[in-house]
Structure formats: structure tokens, C-alpha cells
Amino acid sequence: MFPYKTSFQLDRKSKKPLYLQLANQFIELIKDRKLVPDTKLPGSRVLSELLQVHRKTIVACYEELHLQGWVESVAKRGTFVHANLPELQQQEYLEKESENQQKSIGFHFYKDEILARKSLEIKDGFMYLNDGISDVRLTPTNYIARIYRRICNRKTIHKEMSYGSIFGNEKLRKTLSDYLNKTRGLNTSKENILITRGSQMGIHLSAKLLLKKDNIIVVGETNYTSADTCFLQQKATLLRVKVDENGLVTKDIEVLCKHQKIKAVYVTSHHHHPTTVTLSAERRIHLLNLSKTYNFAIIEDDYDYDFNYQHSPILPLASHDTNGNVIYIGSVCKTVAPVFRIGYVVAPKEFVNEAANHRRFIDRQGDALLELTFEEFIKNGDLDRHIKKVMKVYKTRRDLFCQLLSEQFSDVFSFETPKGGMAVWLTLNKKYSWKTVAKLANKYNLEIGEWQRYDNANIGHNSIRMGFATYNETEIYELINRMKKIFTELTTEVL
Numbered sequence: 001m002f003p004y005k006t007s008f009q010l011d012r013k014s015k016k017p018l019y020l021q022l023a024n025q026f027i028e029l030i031k032d033r034k035l036v037p038d039t040k041l042p043g044s045r046v047l048s049e050l051l052q053v054h055r056k057t058i059v060a061c062y063e064e065l066h067l068q069g070w071v072e073s074v075a076k077r078g079t080f081v082h083a084n085l086p087e088l089q090q091q092e093y094l095e096k097e098s099e100n101q102q103k104s105i106g107f108h109f110y111k112d113e114i115l116a117r118k119s120l121e122i123k124d125g126f127m128y129l130n131d132g133i134s135d136v137r138l139t140p141t142n143y144i145a146r147i148y149r150r151i152c153n154r155k156t157i158h159k160e161m162s163y164g165s166i167f168g169n170e171k172l173r174k175t176l177s178d179y180l181n182k183t184r185g186l187n188t189s190k191e192n193i194l195i196t197r198g199s200q201m202g203i204h205l206s207a208k209l210l211l212k213k214d215n216i217i218v219v220g221e222t223n224y225t226s227a228d229t230c231f232l233q234q235k236a237t238l239l240r241v242k243v244d245e246n247g248l249v250t251k252d253i254e255v256l257c258k259h260q261k262i263k264a265v266y267v268t269s270h271h272h273h274p275t276t277v278t279l280s281a282e283r284r285i286h287l288l289n290l291s292k293t294y295n296f297a298i299i300e301d302d303y304d305y306d307f308n309y310q311h312s313p314i315l316p317l318a319s320h321d322t323n324g325n326v327i328y329i330g331s332v333c334k335t336v337a338p339v340f341r342i343g344y345v346v347a348p349k350e351f352v353n354e355a356a357n358h359r360r361f362i363d364r365q366g367d368a369l370l371e372l373t374f375e376e377f378i379k380n381g382d383l384d385r386h387i388k389k390v391m392k393v394y395k396t397r398r399d400l401f402c403q404l405l406s407e408q409f410s411d412v413f414s415f416e417t418p419k420g421g422m423a424v425w426l427t428l429n430k431k432y433s434w435k436t437v438a439k440l441a442n443k444y445n446l447e448i449g450e451w452q453r454y455d456n457a458n459i460g461h462n463s464i465r466m467g468f469a470t471y472n473e474t475e476i477y478e479l480i481n482r483m484k485k486i487f488t489e490l491t492t493e494v495l
Contacts, residue, residue, distance in 0.1 A: 008025050008051060010053070018057050019057045019060035020061075023064040027068070030081055030085065035081050037083045038083045039081040041078065041080065044058040044059050114229055115233070125445050127445065127447070127475070127482065128446075128447045128449065129446070129447065129449050129467065131465040132421055133422065133469065134335065134336070134337060134469055134470065135393070138390050140382070147377060151369060160368045160369065160372065164368050167352070168193070168194060168344075168365070168366050169371035172342075172375040172378075173193045176375075177192070177193055179378050180346065184305065185316075185319035192346050192352055193345070195366050196343040196344060196345055196359070197341040197343065197363060197366065198333045198342070198343040199331040200226060202301075202329035202330075202344070204230050205358055205359060206297075206299050206329070208234065209354055209355060211231060211234040211264065212234065215234075216239055216260055216263055217262075217263055217265070217266060218240075218241060218253055218265040218266070219231070220242075220243040220268075221241060221457050221459060222243055222272075222274055222459075223274075223456065223457075224266075224274070224301065225453040236263075239256055241256070243272055244277070246279065247277050247278060247280060248267055248272070248279060248287070250286040251286075257294040264297040264298070265287065265298050266301065267298060267300055267301070268302075269284065269301075269314075269317060270304055270314060270316065270420070273301075273303070273304075274454050275463075276419075276425050278420070284314075284320065288317055288321060291323070291325035291326075298321075299327050300318055300329065301330075302316050302318075302328060303330065304334070304420065304421045305330065306391070307421055309398065309419060310419050310420075316328060318346060327351065328345070328346040329344070329345055335387060340374065341366075341367075341370075396473075398418065400476055401468040401471075404477070405424070408480055409484075409487065413426045414426075415427060422467055422470075423465045423467040423468065425466075426464055426465075427463040428463065429462075432490060434462065435451075437486060438451055440486050441482075444482045445482065446483070446486070
């Protein structure tokens with residue numbers, strides 16, 4: 001007889017009901033063929049006595065097993081393991097696998113090596129370099145939460161909780177259109193705006209619509225890696241042009257246009273990713289003229305528009321676009337906090353319509369309640385107030401960070417103090433390598449990250465982008481201190 005009394009372990013402190021605990025263990029016994037098809041199970045009274053549970057628990061367990069198709073009830077005979085259950089084919093193992101060990105996959109799927117990125121393992125006591133993200137501790141979380149709660153308490157909120165527009169919340173699109181027209185000199189309506197889950201979705205959708213195999217897109221010799229990935233996934237050809245202190249060298253783009261059919265140009269105009277330089281006004285006009293003459297699209301990723309420390313922001317290319325060549329991409333995430341996945345694509349209506357059709361099948365719609373929250377956050381002027389507040393903080397941090405770099409690492413790094421943004425472009429002395437630095441950094445609880453991704457063109461510039469905005473002043477001193485220890489040790493080894 002099967003040892004029912006010793007085969008079940010019930011946790012009476014667990015939140016999971018006893019009948020479900022029991023049913024799940026029955027299922028495992030049936031799958032393992034320890035209870036074979038047609039096995040008669042004990043009556044509810046008998047099993048309840050054996051396991052010291054209420055009879056109703058056993059009845060509920062058997063009902064659950066019956067509903068799932070593991071057992072069948074035969075009138076006047078009892079409950080039996082279902083007679084027609086096939087045997088589960090399992091791979092044989094020499095040793096029992098650990099419960100935490102990942103099992104081998106039982107099917108084939110396609111991998112895309114272009115998408116492969118190193119996963120970051122967060123460790124206690126470590127500091128992690130980033131390429132320029134906001135300090136989430138400065139996020140007005142309580143205020144945003146109050147707006148969210150107020151919206152959720154509206155009597156008509158149920159109207160916003162079903163399927164909505166694939167373009168994003170209409171109120172947010174209208175408010176965002178007004179806001180961008182006012183602050184960036186655009187000339188749009190809500191029909192020109194698609195709400196996205198951040199700027200990366202906008203880049204992805206633009207790549208899907210613009211590029212097919214072997215189509216040419218022009219990017220910087222140094223460029224935003226995730227944008228490169230989107231273009232390469234479309235099997236497009238990337239032609240790289242130089243980037244100097246005034247941004248993309250548009251004369252090089254003109255030379256390419258005279259010899260090849262260019263489908264698009266990708267530009268981070270404000271500020272170039274990763275080098276932080278700003279595309280000059282002269283080159284902005286030149287690029288717009290080229291797009292008109294040669295009929296290519298400009299994907300303008302204006303991720304860093306709001307943070308300028310020495311002058312007002314230069315208006316984006318999109319503000320001067322009279323021919324419908326610019327696809328303008330931005331987000332709220334970068335400004336407020338990465339967790340708020342709200343971005344936008346601004347483009348001619350026909351393009352926005354098609355982008356929305358594509359978006360429908362990867363993300364049916366955005367978070368309407370969050371979008372309504374940020375509609376109010378923007379409309380009430382809270383976004384502008386937040387920008388003014390954090391910009392003062394980030395400027396102080398930039399000045400301290402660059403001052404310490406100059407004082408402590410004049411013989412190690414060369415850099416220009418960025419006029420805006422949240423990161424510094426650091427060039428390492430050629431006698432050192434980032435590979436060696438990254439390896440040694442772990443000894444001092446510092447994670448450098450994927451330094452290789454800043455040189456996709458393999459030009460050997462020996463530079464990386466290092467964010468400063470996310471660290472407070474105490475953390476900046478600690479970061480510099482750890483870096484000092486690294487280079488003190490490296491200098492000793494070099495000597």
C-alpha cells in the first residue's frame with residue numbers, strides 16, 4: 001500500500017491553503033509515476049485521519065485534482081488517478097538536480113547576438129559607474145504619488161482603465177504638444193505625438209519603420225550603443241562620421257550623400273552621446289539642408305535637452321524643420337526618474353500613425369493612469385520646477401567632480417568640463433587601459449561597467465563616459481578616493 005501518511009508535508013503556517021498544498025503534492029506524485037494511472041485513492045475520511053486534517057480539506061483537494069484533470073471519480077467506486085494520463089518524458093540525470101539549478105531547455109529558439117549585454121550583479125558596498133543618469137533620491141515621489149492617488153479617486157476614472165488609444169493618452173499628447181511647442185520651439189499638435197515607454201522605444205520604432213537590410217544610416221564614430229543595436233538588428237549598414245568639439249561633422253555626411261543613398265542620420269544633438277559635445281547651430285542648419293536635398297530622415301534623440309549649465313538650451317533641429325524630415329525623440333524618464341517610463345516620438349502624422357500600428361503589437365498601450373499623472377505634472381508647471389531644482393544640484397556636483405578629477409588625475413585623464421548633461425567624457429592616458437583599470441577596480445569595490453561599448457568603431461580613443469549626477473558630494477569624494485587607490489597601484493606596477 002502506498003505510504004500516504006509519510007508522503008505529504010503540510011505547512012500549517014503557510015499562506016497557501018492546505019488543500020492546495022496537498023493537491024500540488026499529489027500532482028508531483030502522479031507525474032513521477034509514484035501514483036500510476038488507475039490507482040485508487042483513499043476515501044476522504046480515511047485520508048483525513050491519516051494526515052490529521054479536516055475531511056473537507058481532502059474533499060477540496062480531490063475536487064481541485066478533478067478540475068485539473070489528474071483524477072476521475074467513478075460512482076460507487078471512489079476516486080482514481082486518471083487512466084489516460086501519458087507518461088511525462090523526462091531527461092535522465094546521474095545526480096538529482098539542485099532545486100535552484102536551471103534545467104536545460106527542451107526546445108530550440110533563436111538568439112540574437114546583437115542584443116547580448118552583460119548583466120550587472122549588484123553587490124553590497126560596491127559603487128557603480130554609469131553614463132549619466134539622474135539621482136532618483138531627488139525625485140518628488142510623494143508629490144507624484146499624491147497626483148496619482150487623486151486621479152485614481154476620480155468618479156470617472158473607470159473610463160481610463162480599459163483599452164485606450166495606441167497613441168497614448170490623449171490629454172497627455174495635447175499637454176505635451178503645448179509644452180514642446182513652448183519650450184523647444186516646435187510646431188506640433190497631438191496628432192504628431194506618439195507616447196512611448198521611454199526614448200529607447202522611439203528609437204526602436206523609428207528603426208523598424210525606416211530601415212531594412214542594407215539600408216544606410218549615418219551615425220557618429222562614437223555613438224549611443226543602444227541606438228546602434230536597434231539599427232543593426234534591422235540589418236542596416238552603419239556608416240560612421242567623425243565627431244569633434246562641434247558634434248557630427250556634417251561635411252562628411254555631405255560627401256557620403258553624393259556617392260550613396262542615405263536613408264537616415266541619427267544624432268544626439270544635445271548633447272552627443274557619449275562625448276557630451278553639442279551640435280553647433282551651423283551644422284544643424286547644414287544637416288537640415290542635406291536632409292531636404294537628399295530626402296533622408298533625421299532621428300534626433302534629444303535625451304539631454306533640459307540640463308544646460310552655462311546657457312539656455314539650443315533649440316532642436318525639429319524646431320527648424322519645415323520639410324518634415326525630423327523624427328524628434330525624448331522622454332520624461334531621464335529628467336525625473338528612469339522608473340517613469342514615459343517618452344515620446346514627434347513626427348509627421350503619417351509616420352506617427354504607422355509607428356502606433358507597430359507599437360500595438362509590442363505594447364498595446366501605455367499606462368494611462370501614469371500618463372494622466374504626468375499630464376498634470378507637466379501642465380501645472382511641476383516638471384519645470386523640478387528641472388530648475390535639480391539643475392542647481394547637478395551643476396554643483398559637476399563642478400566638484402571635474403575639480404577633483406583635475407586635481408587628482410591630471411596625469412591620468414584628459415577631459416573638457418561638459419556644458420550640460422549628466423556625464424563627463426574621460427580619455428585615459430595611453431599608458432593605461434580600461435581593461436586593466438576595470439579588473440583592478442573590483443578590488444576596491446568599484447564596478448567600471450562595459451567600457452568596450454564606447455568604441456564600437458574600434459578607433460582606440462581609450463575614453464569612457466562617466467556620470468556624476470547620481471552621486472551626492474560625499475559619494476563623489478568616495479568615488480574619487482577609490483579611483484585614486486586604483487591608479488596608485490597601477491602607477492606602481494607601470495614603474
